[in-house]
Amino acid sequence: MSDPHDAAEFQKHVKKYLFVFYALIVGTVATVAASWAHIDSVALTVTIALFIACVKGFLVAGYFMHLMSEKKMIYGILIATAFFFAGLMYLTVLSMQPSSLIHMK
Amino acid sequence: MDIPYVTTPREDTGLFNAKLGIWLFLASEVMLFGALFSSYILLRVGAAPGAWPHGLLNIPLGMTNTIVLICSSITVVMAWASLKMKNFAHFKVYQAITLLCALTFVGIKSYEYHDKFTHYEIQLKDGKVVDGHILETKEDEYVVHGRYVDPEEQAKVTHAWQERAIPESEISVKKADVKYMENYGPWHSTYMAIYFTLTGLHALHVIGGALVIGFLWGPGSGMWKTDPERYTNRIEVSGLFWHFVDLVWIFLFPVLYLL
Amino acid sequence: MSTQAISHALPHAGADDAHHGELSFWHKYVFSTDHKVIGIQYGITALLFLQFGFFLMMMMRWSIAYPGKPLPIMGHVLERVLGDVAAGGVISPALYNSFGAMHGTIMVFLGIVPLAFAAFGNFVVPLQIGAPDMAFPRINMASYQAYVVGGTIMLVSFFIPGGAAQAGWTSYSPLATSLNTNGQTFWIIAMVFLITSSLLGAVNFLATIIQLRAPGMTWMRLPFFVWSQFVTGFLLLLAFPPLEAAAIMQLMDKVAHTSFFLPTGLSINGGAHISGGGSPLLWQHLFWFLGHPEVYVLILPAMGIVCEIIANNTRKPIWGYKSLVYSALTIGFLSFIVWAHHMYMTGMGTKISTFFQTTTMIISIPSVIILTCLFLSLWGGSIRFNTPMLFSLAFLPMFGIGGLTGLPLGFNFSDLHLHDTYYVIAHFHYVVAPGTIFALFAGVYYWFPKMTGRMMSEFWGKVHFVGSLIFMNAIFQPMFAQGMAGMLRRMADGGANYSAASVPGAIGGLSPMIMHFNQTISIAAWCLGLAQIPFIINFFWSIKHGKPAGSDNPWHSTTLEWQTPTPPPHGNFTKPLIVHRGPYEYSVPGRDKDFTPQNEA
Numbered sequence: 001m002s003d004p005h006d007a008a009e010f011q012k013h014v015k016k017y018l019f020v021f022y023a024l025i026v027g028t029v030a031t032v033a034a035s036w037a038h039i040d041s042v043a044l045t046v047t048i049a050l051f052i053a054c055v056k057g058f059l060v061a062g063y064f065m066h067l068m069s070e071k072k073m074i075y076g077i078l079i080a081t082a083f084f085f086a087g088l089m090y091l092t093v094l095s096m097q098p099s100s101l102i103h104m105k
Numbered sequence: 106m107d108i109p110y111v112t113t114p115r116e117d118t119g120l121f122n123a124k125l126g127i128w129l130f131l132a133s134e135v136m137l138f139g140a141l142f143s144s145y146i147l148l149r150v151g152a153a154p155g156a157w158p159h160g161l162l163n164i165p166l167g168m169t170n171t172i173v174l175i176c177s178s179i180t181v182v183m184a185w186a187s188l189k190m191k192n193f194a195h196f197k198v199y200q201a202i203t204l205l206c207a208l209t210f211v212g213i214k215s216y217e218y219h220d221k222f223t224h225y226e227i228q229l230k231d232g233k234v235v236d237g238h239i240l241e242t243k244e245d246e247y248v249v250h251g252r253y254v255d256p257e258e259q260a261k262v263t264h265a266w267q268e269r270a271i272p273e274s275e276i277s278v279k280k281a282d283v284k285y286m287e288n289y290g291p292w293h294s295t296y297m298a299i300y301f302t303l304t305g306l307h308a309l310h311v312i313g314g315a316l317v318i319g320f321l322w323g324p325g326s327g328m329w330k331t332d333p334e335r336y337t338n339r340i341e342v343s344g345l346f347w348h349f350v351d352l353v354w355i356f357l358f359p360v361l362y363l364l
Numbered sequence: 365m366s367t368q369a370i371s372h373a374l375p376h377a378g379a380d381d382a383h384h385g386e387l388s389f390w391h392k393y394v395f396s397t398d399h400k401v402i403g404i405q406y407g408i409t410a411l412l413f414l415q416f417g418f419f420l421m422m423m424m425r426w427s428i429a430y431p432g433k434p435l436p437i438m439g440h441v442l443e444r445v446l447g448d449v450a451a452g453g454v455i456s457p458a459l460y461n462s463f464g465a466m467h468g469t470i471m472v473f474l475g476i477v478p479l480a481f482a483a484f485g486n487f488v489v490p491l492q493i494g495a496p497d498m499a500f501p502r503i504n505m506a507s508y509q510a511y512v513v514g515g516t517i518m519l520v521s522f523f524i525p526g527g528a529a530q531a532g533w534t535s536y537s538p539l540a541t542s543l544n545t546n547g548q549t550f551w552i553i554a555m556v557f558l559i560t561s562s563l564l565g566a567v568n569f570l571a572t573i574i575q576l577r578a579p580g581m582t583w584m585r586l587p588f589f590v591w592s593q594f595v596t597g598f599l600l601l602l603a604f605p606p607l608e609a610a611a612i613m614q615l616m617d618k619v620a621h622t623s624f625f626l627p628t629g630l631s632i633n634g635g636a637h638i639s640g641g642g643s644p645l646l647w648q649h650l651f652w653f654l655g656h657p658e659v660y661v662l663i664l665p666a667m668g669i670v671c672e673i674i675a676n677n678t679r680k681p682i683w684g685y686k687s688l689v690y691s692a693l694t695i696g697f698l699s700f701i702v703w704a705h706h707m708y709m710t711g712m713g714t715k716i717s718t719f720f721q722t723t724t725m726i727i728s729i730p731s732v733i734i735l736t737c738l739f740l741s742l743w744g745g746s747i748r749f750n751t752p753m754l755f756s757l758a759f760l761p762m763f764g765i766g767g768l769t770g771l772p773l774g775f776n777f778s779d780l781h782l783h784d785t786y787y788v789i790a791h792f793h794y795v796v797a798p799g800t801i802f803a804l805f806a807g808v809y810y811w812f813p814k815m816t817g818r819m820m821s822e823f824w825g826k827v828h829f830v831g832s833l834i835f836m837n838a839i840f841q842p843m844f845a846q847g848m849a850g851m852l853r854r855m856a857d858g859g860a861n862y863s864a865a866s867v868p869g870a871i872g873g874l875s876p877m878i879m880h881f882n883q884t885i886s887i888a889a890w891c892l893g894l895a896q897i898p899f900i901i902n903f904f905w906s907i908k909h910g911k912p913a914g915s916d917n918p919w920h921s922t923t924l925e926w927q928t929p930t931p932p933p934h935g936n937f938t939k940p941l942i943v944h945r946g947p948y949e950y951s952v953p954g955r956d957k958d959f960t961p962q963n964e965a
Contacts (some may be wrong), residue, residue: 007190014186021179024157028171028358032164035363038266045117045264049359056355065348073574074128081132084602084700085139092143092649093150095704095712104607107935108496110575118574122499126571133563133601140606140650144613144624147646153628156641253640291622295641298622302613 020063027056112334129341131349134298134310138353141303145360148295155260158296160161160268161224161289163217167362170213171354177206179319180352181344188337193329197342200322207315214308218301225249226293227278227286237356265363300361307357309351317343397501398934402508403487404815407808410479413515414801415896417470420463422893427455428858429886449527460545460856461530466518468533469551472658473558476800480665481600482511482565485593485806487815489569491925492587494578494943494963496935499571507564514557521550532854534655537625537647541617542632544868552615559608566600569593578924578963580943584689585962587923587947589684591689592668595696596661603657603700610650617642645710652703660699662796663763664692666803667734670756673806674738676921677753678745679958681948684737691730693738698727708779724774731767735760746951751825755769755806758833759799766794769844771806784854787847790840798836805832808903813918817930818910825896831895842881849878858882922949922959 031052039045062068067075114121184199220238227235227249237251247347252273262268287293291301321339328336398404423442426435432454435442441455449459490498498504521528526545529535540548573594577586586594613624621638625647628640675682682688704712704720739760769791772778784790805828812820851859851874859874859882866873879883917926924943928936941963949960 010186010190014183017179017182017186018773024175024178025129025172028175028221031359031363032168035164035265035359038264040264044268045363049364053356054360057352060178060352060355064178064351065345073118073120073125076130076136077128079600080697085135087701088136088139088606088649088653089143089146091701091704091716092646092653093147095649095707095710095716096147096151096643096645097713103264105340108499108501108576114574120575122571123573125575126500126503126567129567129570129601130563133566133605136602137605139608140609140653141613143606144609144646144650147643148624148641151643152641287637291616291620292637292639294639295623298613298616298620298624298639298642301620302616302622302624306612 366899407483414475425886431857495576510561517554569597589668607654666800762798785847790843811911835892
């Protein structure tokens with residue numbers, strides 16, 4: 001946003017956007033293809049799917065949403081949010097597990 | 106006194122007001138969808154073995170929708186870039202494509218919802234279960250394109266690709282034999298419930314975002330003449346929201362369709 | 365620069381204003397985007413809701429003290445309006461439950477949060493940071509309107525068939541979903557509007573505080589009230605959405621017959637077909653993920669108000685400003701990871717329980733630090749005992765009692781006995797009623813002259829104070845004993861059946877003395893209601909007939925809201941201002957005045 005309104009400067013950004021676009025398409029195809037492969041382990045399937053999704057997510061957030069060049073204030077807000085989201089997910093799932101792993105001996 | 110930093114960024118934060126505002130709002134949206142994703146994990150982990158369905162959703166359609174949204178993401182950022190390069194005509198074209206993509210997405214989603222509302226699970230009085238789409242309703246019977254469900258085999262299904270391998274055929278079911286039938290709406294199972302809730306809320310966000318982008322593209326575009334910087338900022342802010350909507354779908358698609 | 369005389373003229377509107385010249389009545393007072401008008405709108409609406417919630421409580425106390433007896437006067441009205449649930453003018457258990465659920469909901473979401481955060485925040489924060497308005501004035505107006513819509517839906521729900529929500533302000537599934545009436549559905553829809561209002565408000569506050577501080581107003585020169593609103597904004601922003609998600613899911617359960625929170629095997633309404641597979645605990649986790657930060661939303665603005673008033677009325681700087689700020693930030697952060705201390709009885713494993721107990725104990729530390737700083741600020745002060753100061757002083761020990769009595773609830777082993785008893789009710793009411801509400805009263809008396817140019821009557825203010833202090837303690841102090849004796853919450857007859865069924869003298873029964881407290885508490889509650897009458901009359905009478913404030917800064921305060929004309933014009937500050945010093949420069953040696961405003965060079 002504080003970038004110069006120089007057309008040439010912007011062409012470089014446009015190149016980046018196009019690269020991200022192609023990467024996203026490749027990622028989509030990859031994730032569907034991975035689901036076609038008969039992987040037995042549920043954990044591995046989930047890991048691969050989430051890994052590809054995270055890569056795509058970082059590309060969208062980093063380049064399309066300009067997070068790579070964004071200011072500290074925004075980063076701070078998002079990191080706090082990520083922490084609380086992780087807390088919500090992790091602690092809730094842990095509290096509802098009937099597994100014996102969560103009882104003190 | 107005017108409100109400062111509407112277009113020019115504040116020195117110590119480097120941001121103009123609306124950009125900070127939209128990121129704060131997006132943080133709250135992360136928590137909203139995050140809570141729904143957490144609920145998904147909980148419901149799935151807590152489900153009885155074999156009770157969690159797989160392969161109920163049309164993957165090619167889902168993949169198409171993913172690509173549609175990705176296209177709209179690049180057009181929305183190119184629209185903003187065009188404005189930064191002072192090219193209003195290009196901006197108009199790119200945003201028009203964005204809006205078309207939004208329309209396509211919602212259209213495909215509606216088709217998918219319709220597909221699920223016509224997909225029935227029919228419990229027969231003799232204990233058998235027929236699962237499929239009703240092709241034809243005759244006076245005393247249903248013609249179903251589907252299969253008989255074997256509960257034991259069903260309990261062994263843990264992956265989407267296992268379910269896709271099951272063949273389907275045409276089955277005639279007498280209405281008199283039917284004990285109970287239910288279509289695959291949100292009431293059918295917690296999986297359908299979370300699917301409809303997650304994708305429904307997401308679709309509402311797509312529609313909302315499209316309305317804002319559409320307004321700025323059409324009736325609100327006059328500001329380009331009177332205050333181009335502020336207009337460009339509005340396009341950037343609405344674009345950030347749109348990217349977030351795309352981001353949510355990037356996670357929704359594999360989680361709901363592929364896992 | 366402080367102006368000399370009270371000025372009422374509007375300065376020339378800036379080029380950015382959508383309007384030039386005089387606004388119509390509707391634009392000025394109803395559809396206003398000016399933060400001061402919106403703040404007052406929020407304030408009056410919230411005070412009305414607080415009063416309504418109070419009426420609900422007064423009727424509930426009748427049912428507790430004299431179960432089965434017709435309610436005097438109001439009994440006839442209830443019977444006429446609500447029909448069977450109030451047959452013979454007696455409050456039935458179903459009606460008691462809906463009064464209870466709505467009392468909690470209205471007090472928390474329609475009363476305290478809008479008053480503490482939105483009303484005071486909207487009016488004071490832009491002035492205290494030297495801004496012309498909030499960052500997004502139209503969103504500000506939208507957030508007020510969403511609040512009114514949500515509140516209206518809540519009120520309307522009393523009059524639909526089946527009445528208002530009955531499953532407590534916590535709306536636990538499966539009870540909330542299985543009740544065959546629409547009251548709960550209205551509750552959920554109203555909550556969605558209220559959550560939207562809060563989210564919009566939070567975005568606005570955070571953006572305003574971050575972006576619109578005047579030149580020279582660095583973070584560590586902010587009045588503590590602004591810091592407390594800042595942290596509160598983050599709590600609302602990040603904690604409310606999971607409840608919104610949960611509300612959507614509970615609405616789906618009710619309307620679309622999903623089973624998000626309904627376990628397999630549950631029979632609803634005589635066997636209506638549900639898929640099962642859901643989890644009631646999921647609702648509790650999502651609710652309390654908001655529920656706990658929510659209580660800090662209730663207390664932080666109050667601490668901010670008390671801090672301002674104590675600094676002003678001791679004529680010396682606040683002790684430990686940095687500690688206050690870091691404590692508020694720590695409370696904000698920790699409040700997100702303590703929520704399951706409301707769920708100790710749900711059978712979580714001991715490891716998770718211990719985690720939440722630990723974080724709960726840790727979070728009490730910054731609260732104590734804040735209270736200690738405020739106490740220490742009194743030492744060596746030149747204390748002026750005006751009405752705002754009396755309420756602020758009383759806040760300190762009252763909140764102290766409330767906070768300390770929370771400790772046995774934070775430990776799993778003691779919570780086993782105290783959970784869902786009157787002890788809990790006493791604890792949280794001590795924190796909110798003689799705690800937060802006292803601070804809010806203090807704020808009203810304190811900022812009244814800035815809003816109106818007149819002072820509220822000191823005499824009636826003191827009458828209000830003494831009455832409120834005595835009767836609030838008379839209500840909630842015995843409840844600790846009742847709770848420890850085992851009296852459970854949400855019993856329409858005040859435990860009469862329970863007490864009658866127990867053997868006299870047996871441990872675990874409710875003794876006649878404990879049961880007698882029901883009546884003393886109820887009488888104290890009605891007297892507390894009477895004690896508010898001087899306040900209400902004082903408030904409205906003083907708008908036109910109160911003693912003129914005499915200056916723009918009658919309290920001789922250092923903070924920026926007092927350096928504007930009274931009432932502040934649209935755009936707030938007539939000249940551009942620069943901040944040169946911290947917020948509490950009182951009695952600085954070597955200066956001729958005992959206070960130095962922040963914008964004085």
